[in-house]
Structure formats: C-alpha cells, structure tokens
Amino acid sequence: MSLQLFGHPFSSYSWKALIPLYANGTEFEFREYTPYDPGDLEYLRRVHPAGKFPVLVDGETTIIEATSIIEYLAVHHPGSAPLIPADPAEAVVARMLDRIFDNYVMTNLQRVVNAYIANAEAPDPAEVEGGKQGLLQAYRWIETWLSENRLPPHVSLVTCAAAPSLFYADWVERIPEDCPRLIALRAELLALPPVSRCVENARPFRPYFPLGAPDRD
Structure with missing residues (x-):
C-alpha cells in the first residue's frame, strides 16, 4: 500500500x-x-x-x-467528505477556523500539558494559568463566532482541527456553561464515526495524560 x-x-x-x-x-x-x-x-x-x-x-x-x-x-485522495469547501470564499473561512483551533485552542491546552510534563508535582503556575486563560478567551471567541456564522458541513478541515483540540482542551479547562454552542459542537464532533474511532483507539493510552484523564468521554 x-x-x-x-x-x-x-x-x-x-x-x-x-x-x-x-x-x-x-x-x-x-x-x-x-x-x-x-x-x-x-x-x-x-x-x-x-x-x-x-x-x-x-x-x-x-x-x-x-x-x-x-x-x-x-x-x-478526495471522497464524499468535503474536506475543503469548493467555494473559494468559504474555503478561506475554513482555513481561518483551522488556524483558530490550532493556534488558540490546541496551543493553549498544550501549554498547560507541557507545564505538567516538565514538573508533574509542581507545574509552573504562570504557564498553567496563562494556558487556561488563553483557552477561555478562545472558547468565548468561538462561541460568539458560532452565534453569527455557520460551520462547513462535516467532515471538513474545520472538523479535523476542532475535534481533537476541543476533546483535549475540555480535559484541561472545561468549556464554561456560558458557551452552550461550543459545548454542543464538542458533543456533536465526538459523535461522528471518524472522531469516535480516534477516541476509542486512543483510550488505552489515557493513563499517560499528564494532568490525569477525567472519567468521561
């Protein structure tokens, strides 16, 4: 192959x-x-x-x-999943959201994780707080965006970026109740068969999560 x-x-x-x-x-x-x-x-x-x-x-x-x-x-290797929107303007938005999830959700959660990897017993409080505050700021920006816009249909570039970042970010800093659209989006993404498959394949490795994996998802 x-x-x-x-x-x-x-x-x-x-x-x-x-x-x-x-x-x-x-x-x-x-x-x-x-x-x-x-x-x-x-x-x-x-x-x-x-x-x-x-x-x-x-x-x-x-x-x-x-x-x-x-x-x-x-x-x-195209298929039925519209990974990149055909409309150029919609593709720009998809690529923008891809950067949002990578740079402001994934990067901030990784900042906290890295602090625990560096010192599990006493992680740098500035790094932990900075990462968590960055996540909250990103959550609220995305919540506002979702209230005013529509995501591309699944499975798109946005799906691929949002699913893993929101999955792990919520383990680091729970998505607050004042972000109901984002909470719903995370649940929607985790229910998608391609995402669920990733979740299940990763399940045996949960003990390695530096902060301790929560007993959910």
Whole structure:
C-alpha cells in the first residue's frame, strides 16, 4: 500500500490527519510511532524539521504538518467528505477556523500539558494559568463566532482541527456553561464515526495524560 500515515493514536495532531482518512474510507497503513525505537526518531528527524508527526507518505511524496496533509488528501485522495469547501470564499473561512483551533485552542491546552510534563508535582503556575486563560478567551471567541456564522458541513478541515483540540482542551479547562454552542459542537464532533474511532483507539493510552484523564468521554 502506497499511502502511509506515521503518528500515534493518542496524539491530537495524528487525530487531525486520521479523521479525514477515516471519513472518506481511504485505504492507508498506520505506522504507530514508538518512542523507544531509535529508527522512528531518526526517520522523523529526517523528514520533519522538528522531528514531529504526523507524516503522510504517498509513494514518493512525503507531506508533513496535519493541515497540509488534509489539503493534500482533498486534492489527491478526495471522497464524499468535503474536506475543503469548493467555494473559494468559504474555503478561506475554513482555513481561518483551522488556524483558530490550532493556534488558540490546541496551543493553549498544550501549554498547560507541557507545564505538567516538565514538573508533574509542581507545574509552573504562570504557564498553567496563562494556558487556561488563553483557552477561555478562545472558547468565548468561538462561541460568539458560532452565534453569527455557520460551520462547513462535516467532515471538513474545520472538523479535523476542532475535534481533537476541543476533546483535549475540555480535559484541561472545561468549556464554561456560558458557551452552550461550543459545548454542543464538542458533543456533536465526538459523535461522528471518524472522531469516535480516534477516541476509542486512543483510550488505552489515557493513563499517560499528564494532568490525569477525567472519567468521561
């Protein structure tokens, strides 16, 4: 099989690349990263400037970064899921929201997670507070946007970015009750078969969540 995705089942950005593959029923091989395998680390350092996954390999073509992987799949392995809106103006909005979820939801939750990875017993309070406040600010911006706009139909680039970021972000800082649209969106996303598949495949790794995985979802 020429199409391969290199990543890890518990990785949020691996989910982002897996969701469109599952949604379109695209045949591929999942190559699970093993942190204790020096060959895996060597491979990532060779193909990615920061040695990160996910990495998509399609024959002689290698694509890095989850957003770029989705863009590539939309062009070269299209299916019934409208990954990128056909209308150019709508595509711009989808790409904007992709950046919102990556840069202001995913990045802020990762800021908190990284503080716990650095010191599980005494995480840097400034990093934890900064990340959580950043999440609350992002939540309320998205809530306002949802009250005034409509998302592209699932499964789109927005779905792929929003599902993993909201899944893990809510573990770090609960989406507040004054963001009912965002709470509903998270539940809607987790009910989608491609997303649910990621959730279930990641379930065995929950003990590794640095803050302690909540007993839900």
